[in-house]
Amino acid sequence: xxxxxxxxxxxxxxxxxxxxxxxxxxxxxxxxxxxxxxxxxxxxxxxxxxxxxxxxxxxxxxxxxxxxxxxxxxxxxxxxxxxxxxxxxxxxxxxxxxxxxxxxxxxxxxxxxxxxxxxxxxxxxxxxxxxxxxxxxxxxxxxxxxxxxxxxxxxxxxxxxxxxxxxxxxxxxxxxxxxxxxxxxxxxxxxxxxxxxxxxxxxxxxxxxxxxxxxxxxxxxxxxxxxxxxxxxxxxxxxxxxxxxxxxxxxxxxxxxxxxxxxxxxxxxxxxxxxxxxxxxxxxxxxxxxxxxxxxxxxxxxxxxxxxxxxxxxxxxxxxxxxxxxxxxxxxxxxxxxxxxxxxxxxxxxxxxxxxxxxxxxxxxxxxxxxxxxxxxxxxxxxxxxxxxxxxxxxxxxxxxxxxxxxxxxxxxxxxxxxxxxxxxxxxxxxxxxxxxxxxxxxxxxxxxxxxxxxxxxxxxxxxxxxxxxxxxxxxxxxxxxxxxxxxxxxxxxxxxxxxxxxxxxxxxxxxxxxxxxxxxxxxxxxxxxxxxxxxxxxxxxxxxxxxxxxxxxxxxxxxxxxxxxxxxxxxxxxxxxxxxxxxxxxxxxxxxxxxxxxxxxxxxxxxxxxxxxxxxxxxxxxxxxxxxxxxxxxxxxxxxxxxxxxxxxxxxxxxxxxxxxxx
Ligand code: WTA
Numbered sequence: 001x002x003x004x005x006x007x008x009x010x011x012x013x014x015x016x017x018x019x020x021x022x023x024x025x026x027x028x029x030x031x032x033x034x035x036x037x038x039x040x041x042x043x044x045x046x047x048x049x050x051x052x053x054x055x056x057x058x059x060x061x062x063x064x065x066x067x068x069x070x071x072x073x074x075x076x077x078x079x080x081x082x083x084x085x086x087x088x089x090x091x092x093x094x095x096x097x098x099x100x101x102x103x104x105x106x107x108x109x110x111x112x113x114x115x116x117x118x119x120x121x122x123x124x125x126x127x128x129x130x131x132x133x134x135x136x137x138x139x140x141x142x143x144x145x146x147x148x149x150x151x152x153x154x155x156x157x158x159x160x161x162x163x164x165x166x167x168x169x170x171x172x173x174x175x176x177x178x179x180x181x182x183x184x185x186x187x188x189x190x191x192x193x194x195x196x197x198x199x200x201x202x203x204x205x206x207x208x209x210x211x212x213x214x215x216x217x218x219x220x221x222x223x224x225x226x227x228x229x230x231x232x233x234x235x236x237x238x239x240x241x242x243x244x245x246x247x248x249x250x251x252x253x254x255x256x257x258x259x260x261x262x263x264x265x266x267x268x269x270x271x272x273x274x275x276x277x278x279x280x281x282x283x284x285x286x287x288x289x290x291x292x293x294x295x296x297x298x299x300x301x302x303x304x305x306x307x308x309x310x311x312x313x314x315x316x317x318x319x320x321x322x323x324x325x326x327x328x329x330x331x332x333x334x335x336x337x338x339x340x341x342x343x344x345x346x347x348x349x350x351x352x353x354x355x356x357x358x359x360x361x362x363x364x365x366x367x368x369x370x371x372x373x374x375x376x377x378x379x380x381x382x383x384x385x386x387x388x389x390x391x392x393x394x395x396x397x398x399x400x401x402x403x404x405x406x407x408x409x410x411x412x413x414x415x416x417x418x419x420x421x422x423x424x425x426x427x428x429x430x431x432x433x434x435x436x437x438x439x440x441x442x443x444x445x446x447x448x449x450x451x452x453x454x455x456x457x458x459x460x461x462x463x464x465x466x467x468x469x470x471x472x473x474x475x476x477x478x479x480x481x482x483x484x485x486x487x488x489x490x491x492x493x494x495x496x497x498x499x500x501x502x503x504x505x506x507x508x509x510x511x512x513x514x515x516x517x518x519x520x521x522x523x524x525x526x527x528x529x530x531x532x533x534x535x536x537x538x539x540x541x542x543x544x545x546x547x548x549x550x551x552x553x554x555x556x557x558x559x560x561x562x563x564x565x566x567x568x569x570x571x572x573x574x575x576x577x578x579x580x581x582x583x584x585x586x587x588x589x590x591x592x593x594x595x596x597x598x599x600x601x602x603x604x605x606x607x608x609x610x611x612x613x614x615x616x617x618x619x620x621x622x623x624x625x626x627x628x629x630x631x632x633x634x635x636x637x638x639x640x641x642x643x644x645x646x647x648x649x650x651x652x653x654x655x656x657x658x659x660x661x662x663x664x
Contacts, residue, residue, distance in 0.1 A: 005444035022458040026486060029302055030060065030294075033070050033337075034078075036267040039063035039294075046484045049509040055500055057484040058271055059295035066265035067274060067297045068113075068146035071336040072106040073265070081339045082106075088315075088364055089135050092182040092347040094356075100135050102339070105142075108135075110263035112143040115255045119210055121174060123148030123266050126276065128172040128208075130154045130163055130194055132181035133346040136214050136252065137322050138332050140176045145274060148266035152276040152288070155323025156181070156188065158603040160196035162286075166278050167201050167208060169288055170493060176252075178214040179242045184351035187217075189241045198248065214252040218242065270294035276493045277325055279431040281502065282514075282532045284545030288493030289325075289431045296329075296434050297337060299487025303435040303456060304334030307425050308368045308397055309442045315394070317343035317360070318370040324540070325431040326401055329487075330370060334435070349375050354382045358390035358417075370399035374538040376409045376417075377569045384416045392417065397442045399425045402539025403571045404527050410449035428452035428527050430513065432503070434487030437461075438525050451524045458485045463519055468507045471519075478531065479517035480510035533627070535564040535572050540605050542574075544627075547608070550601035551576060554594055556584040561617055561625045565610065565634040573609035573663070575634035577655070579617060586613035591664055610634070610660040616651035618643075633659060 023043035030039075040062035047056055076082040082103035089098050100108070121127060127144050129151055131137040137153075144151040152170045154163050167175065177194040180187060191213055198208050217237045271292045278286040304310060316335055320326035335342045343364055349357050357379070361369065379387070398418050400410075405426055414424050423442040429435060437459045438452040445453050455461050460482040463471045471477055481488075488511070492499040506512050516528040530536060533544045544562040551560035559579040564572035578594065580586060591611050599607050618629045632640050633655045643649060 005441055022485075025457060026298055026302075029298055033297065033301075034065060034074050036064040036066070037062065039270065044295075044484065044486065048483060048504065048511060050500060050504050051508045054496075055504050057295070057488055057490055059292075059298075059486045060270040063270045063294055064267045065270070065294060065297070066146065066148075066267055067293050067333070068109060068142045069265040070297060071142065071333065072102060072109060075102050075336070075339045076106050079339055084339060085341045086336060087135055087138070087342055087344040089344045090346065090360060092184070092351065094352060094359075098135070105135075105139070107261040108139050109142045109146060111256055111259045111261045112136075112139050113146040113263040114259040115212075115252075116143055116147055116149065116174075117263075118255070118259070119174060119212075119250070121147065121149050123268070124150065124273070125174075126150045126152055126170045126172045128152050128154060128163070128167050128170065128175045130156055130158075130175060130177045130190065130197075131214065132156050132178055132188075132190065132216060133321055133344060134178065134181075134214070134216055135344065136178075136216075138344070141275070141322070141328075141332060146263060146265050148268050148272060150273045150275055152278070153323055153328070154278070155321060155603070156190060157183075157321070157323070157605060159600055160193045160200065161601050162603055163194065163197035164200040164204070166286065166288075167197065168204060168206055169278075169286075170276055171206070173209055175208055175211045176214070177211060178216040180217045180237065180240050181346065182217070184348045187237060187239050189239075191242050195243050195245070209248065210250055211248050212250045212252050212255065213242075268293045271490070273490075273493075275328065277328060277431055279325075280534060280541045280543040280546060281498075282534060282543050282545060284543050284549050286546075287495070287498060287502065289489045290491050290493045291434055291487070292490050295486030295488070297333065299435045299485060300329045300334035301337035303439075303487075304330060304340070305338055306441055307427060307436050307439050307456070308370070308399065310338050310340060310368070312339070314340060314367045314396075315343065315364050316340050316368040316370075317345070317364070317366045318399075319345060319349070319357070319375060320370070320372070320401075325429075325434075326370075329435050349379060353386070354379060355386040355389050358387050358392055361392050361395060362390045365394040367394050367396045368399070369395060369397070370401065372402040372539040373400055373405040373409050374402065374570055376400065376405070376413050377571075380409060380412045381569065387416055392419070395422050397425060398422045399427055401427045401429070403536045404529060405450055407449040414449070423447060424449075426450070426452045428515075428525070432489040432513075433485075434489065437481070437485070438527075448520075448522075448524055451520075451526045453524055455525075456485070458483075461517075461525065462510065463517055464507055464510070474519055474521045476516070476518040476528065478507070479513045479515045479525070479527070480507055481513070482510060484511070535562075535574065537564075537567075537572050537574065537605060538570045542602075542606055546602060547574060547576065547598055547606055550598045550606070551578055551594060551608075553601065554597050556580055556590055557594070558582075559617060561614075561627065561630055562608075563627055563631045563634050565631075567609070574606065575610040575612070575630075575660070576608045577612050577614040577617060577630060579614050595664055609663045611664050612655070612658060612660045614651075614655055614658075616648065616654065618649075618652050618655070619647050620645045621647045623647075630655075
């Protein structure tokens with residue numbers, strides 16, 4: 001691995017050479033995949049400069065392939081991995097387990113692809129998927145990929161309203177969901193939420209024609225499967241509610257009866273869309289990040305292989321949810337492209353107790369483990385004893401993603417979980433980047449706790465100051481990238497203008513990440529956090545505008561401003577200032593209503609931690625809210641800097657006096 005590190009340094013120090021070698025580097029990697037037709041011309045063609053015309057990235061023009069074929073058929077037939085386990089699935093309840101081999105996965109994906117075709121889904125159509133962490137979620141996404149349909153997975157923790165917004169934006173004609181699932185001891189009636197989303201879509205003039213529902217909690221038996229259109233029997237979960245509308249609803253299991261397990265893949269052009277995944281945008285409206293077939297396939301496969309130092313005998317476990325990009329790239333696409341065996345876990349790190357993760361590590365001899373700083377900080381609170389109850393001898397590499405990891409959590413992960421044996425790969429990337437962009441290579445890159453270290457091959461970062469000048473040597477500023485890599489996003493679905501404005505307008509010639517970054521004297525990159533109006537709560541990006549608009553939709557709220565306040569486990573928590581309408585009194589009932597309103601509009605991850613009654617907000621003379629000042633108030637920091645532009649400085653003192661000190 002040491003030579004890999006020299007290559008990593010080399011690529012970073014000589015950006016112009018990177019362009020040359022990247023075609024050869026990726027070209028060699030591409031040889032391991034199946035192409036129906038070979039690519040012609042340049043490996044990577046692009047324009048990153050708005051002043052020179054439209055932004056575009058094209059990878060392997062002229063080539064055609066199918067990503068599902070490469071993940072499954074190629075592994076089963078060419079690599080003879082048919083009997084290898086693709087996933088060990090573990091349910092929320094200990095003991096609820098199953099496994100699926102590559103051959104079985106291929107058959108089940110083909111069957112479901114035929115089901116989708118029988119429902120009229122064609123290449124280029126968009127399918128929404130709103131499911132818990134079950135093998136069928138992987139099956140649904142790969143079935144879409146097999147027939148060239150675009151999947152749009154919506155995290156099952158999102159609300160009906162959020163699902164509706166995403167369905168409308170992507171104009172999906174079909175929704176795939178499940179009856180319900182448990183998170184710890186909490187039942188989520190998913191079908192109920194899906195139905196509400198579809199009702200809202202109808203109200204907005206967009207009727208979704210079909211909804212396929214998997215019976216996950218109301219486990220399937222032969223006779224219920226044959227009972228075609230009926231809703232599932234409520235057996236083990238008396239509180240499960242499964243409304244059924246025979247005009248729209250279809251049963252996953254019934255549809256499978258008689259579906260063939262052979263399905264010729266649809267050969268797609270390199271730049272055909274593979275999926276849309278929504279990520280928060282600073283305007284409050286989520287952006288549909290679009291990824292395409294070939295570049296994403298090569299990039300996720302290669303980053304997975306090198307960043308986790310993948311070996312065929314590995315048992316790999318990424319604890320993310322497939323509803324986020326980490327799950328897309330590093331549960332489904334990257335690992336399967338390598339023929340890896342993964343753990344797919346439905347549950348929580350704390351259920352039924354805080355040793356659950358380590359128990360699973362020992363039981364399955366997990367070698368590579370990938371989680372988020374928020375999970376590490378959560379477990380750290382319980383000390384080392386729950387970890388040390390288990391041996392963890394199998395572990396070789398530990399990964400982290402989602403937010404900056406504080407050195408204290410890094411050291412606990414390294415010392416306690418990995419017992420100083422396992423390198424930590426702190427991987428910085430985004431929904432937009434498709435895969436890791438700044439990351440160490442295990443056992444090759446010397447680590448520094450809290451630094452994502454250096455760029456991956458072909459990635460050329462720069463740090464800019466406010467005027468857009470590139471800073472050399474040790475410096476701090478905006479993190480940008482100077483050229484694309486195969487897995488970078490191609491556009492915002494249905495909104496090229498927004499793509500250009502969000503990522504390329506501020507500094508022409510660069511992709512702007514929205515993150516701040518520092519480079520130290522040794523050239524290491526340290527992410528300092530978002531520099532736009534985005535918050536990172538438990539590794540999930542949220543826009544302040546999104547939460548504010550959920551708050552002002554309440555009739556008693558005239559204005560709202562939301563800022564982040566540091567939180568020991570979640571990284572950031574939501575601190576909300578609300579100005580009430582004339583004559584409305586602030587009380588606990590209203591507070592509870594507001595909290596509920598945000599949960600219902602966005603989802604549980606956006607639940608406000610603090611709500612403060614703010615009769616006035618600090619504004620500039622032109623009426624702009626000074627969030628910088630609000631952040632100081634939320635943290636009780638009196639050093640406010642320059643506030644001379646404030647229209648009325650007295651509101652600041654008032655807000656300090658009425659600060660919230662306890663979470664709602
Ligand atoms: C943050 C998640 C520091 C960052 C894969 C980024 C990180 C945003 C790291 C993207 C890391 C992710 N160190 N910050 N290792 N990884 N981030 O789109 O602010 O959900 O812009 O993708 O998470 O979040 P997203």
